[in-house]
Amino acid sequence: MKQIIALGGGGFSMEPENPLLDSYILSQSKEDNPKICFIPTASGDADNYIARFYDFFKTQNCKPTHLSLFNPPTRDLEDFILKQDIIYVGGGNTKNLLVLWREWGLDKILKKAWEKGIVLAGISAGAICWFEESITDSYGDGLEPIQCLGFLNGSHCPHYDGEKDRRPSYHHLIKSQLIKAGIAADDGVAIHYIDDEIAKIVSSRPKAKAYQVILENKVVEKQLPTEFLGKL
Numbered sequence: 001m002k003q004i005i006a007l008g009g010g011g012f013s014m015e016p017e018n019p020l021l022d023s024y025i026l027s028q029s030k031e032d033n034p035k036i037c038f039i040p041t042a043s044g045d046a047d048n049y050i051a052r053f054y055d056f057f058k059t060q061n062c063k064p065t066h067l068s069l070f071n072p073p074t075r076d077l078e079d080f081i082l083k084q085d086i087i088y089v090g091g092g093n094t095k096n097l098l099v100l101w102r103e104w105g106l107d108k109i110l111k112k113a114w115e116k117g118i119v120l121a122g123i124s125a126g127a128i129c130w131f132e133e134s135i136t137d138s139y140g141d142g143l144e145p146i147q148c149l150g151f152l153n154g155s156h157c158p159h160y161d162g163e164k165d166r167r168p169s170y171h172h173l174i175k176s177q178l179i180k181a182g183i184a185a186d187d188g189v190a191i192h193y194i195d196d197e198i199a200k201i202v203s204s205r206p207k208a209k210a211y212q213v214i215l216e217n218k219v220v221e222k223q224l225p226t227e228f229l230g231k232l
Contacts, residue, residue, distance in 0.1 A: 001117055001194060001195060002114050002117065002193075002194065002196070003028060003119045003120065003192070003193065003194055004114065004120045004121070004151065004193040005024075005025055005028065005119065005120070005122075005192050005193070006122065006128075006131075006152075006158075006190065006193070007121070007126075007127050007189070007190045008123075008124075008127065008157075008158040008159060008162075008185025008187055008188070008189045008190075008191075008208075009123065009159050009162050009186070009187030009188060009189070010187055010188040010189070010204050011025075011123050012053060012055075012056035012057070013049065013052055013123065015204060016052065016056065019056070019060075020202075020203075020229040021188070021190050021202070021203075021204045021229070022056060022057070022060075024192075024202055024229060025086060025088065025119065025121045025190070026060060026062055026086070029086055029119055030085075031085045032061070033061055033062060033063060034062050034063070034085035035062070035065065035084045035086070036062050036065070036084065036085065036086040037065050037066060037067055037080075037084040037087050038057075038064065038065070038066040038089075038090060039088070039089045039090065039106075039126070040066065040068070040090040041069055041089075041092075041096070041100050041101065042089070042091055042092025042093050042097040042125035042126065043090055043091065043092035044092065044093075044096070045070045045071070046092075050066055053066065053088070053090075065084075067080065069100050069106070077104065077105070077109055078109045078112070081106075081109050081110065082109070082113055082116060082118070085118060085119065086118065086119040087118060087119070087120050087122075088121045088122060089122030089123075089125070089126030089129065090122065090123065090124075090125070091123045091124030091125045091126055092124075092125050093125065093138045094125040094134070094136045094138045095138035095139065096138065097125055097126075097129060098129065098149070101129075107149055110149075111149075111151065114151060120151075121190075123158070124158045124159065125138075127156060127185075127191075128146075128148055128158060129148050130149055130156075131148050131149075131150070131152045131153075131155055131156040131182065132147070132148060132150045132152070132153060132155065133145060133146065133148060133154070133155040133182070134148055134155055134156050134157065134179070134182075135169055135173060135179065142165075143166070143169040143170075145173055145178045145179045152193060152196065153180075153196070154180050154181060154182035155174070155179045155182030155183075156182050156183050156184070156185070156191075157184040157213070158185055158187075159186075159187055160187075160211065161186040161187060162186065162187035167184070170184060170213060171213070171219040174215050174219050175215060175218070181212075181213055183210060183224075184211045184213050184221075185210045185211075186203075186205075186209055186210070187205070188203050188204045188205035189201065189202070189203045189204075189205075189208045189209065189210050190202050190203070190204075191210055198224075200227065201226045202226065202227050202228075202229050203226050203227070203229065204229060204230065205228070206228050206230070206232060208226065208228075209224070209226050210224045211223055211224060212224055
């Protein structure tokens with residue numbers, strides 16, 4: 001069973017006092033004490049980001065570790081990755097993430113991990129990287145299209161309600177056919193794919209939603225069923 005969990009926003013880096021999405025990710029592993037590896041490439045392996053990962057996950061029933069491409073723990077990255085139960089990719093610059101992953105062959109290793117059944121998860125850059133295309137601010141001023149890994153079909157837009165330019169820019173790129181139609185997620189939403197299809201959409205915020213965004217002469221949004229993981 002192939003699994004990808006794409007977070008539009010939230011998790012330990014955005015909601016340190018709200019563990020709902022990260023607990024959901026941990027619960028998708030078949031292991032009682034899963035090995036979870038953080039890949040912070042998109043942030044340039046920022047020390048503070050890595051520290052926040054450990055601050056949260058060391059209190060959970062799991063075995064946290066991380067993979068730095070600036071200070072790799074081993075020459076055999078494939079062996080290191082394929083021994084994990086969950087891969088959690090952080091946010092940051094998607095363009096740099098993709099360049100470095102391809103240079104190191106990590107894109108191919110992660111595809112093997114996905115096909116093996118290791119859960120792939122991530123937030124923002126760590127969410128859009130799995131799709132064919134997305135919208136990114138990696139190039140500097142403004143939001144532009146970017147070609148990603150293509151494990152999942154279509155495009156993805158995170159931070160749909162969290163950044164004022166995301167929604168109109170995503171609509172414009174789809175309308176202009178610069179990127180394919182796809183799925184948008186508010187901050188606090190995780191889209192769980194099993195074998196290439198959406199199996200479930202969950203949220204850590206009561207009003208946060210996900211949307212299918214398509215082109216039918218004009219751009220059309222369809223709100224998708226989203227399960228709030230907390231108590232109302």
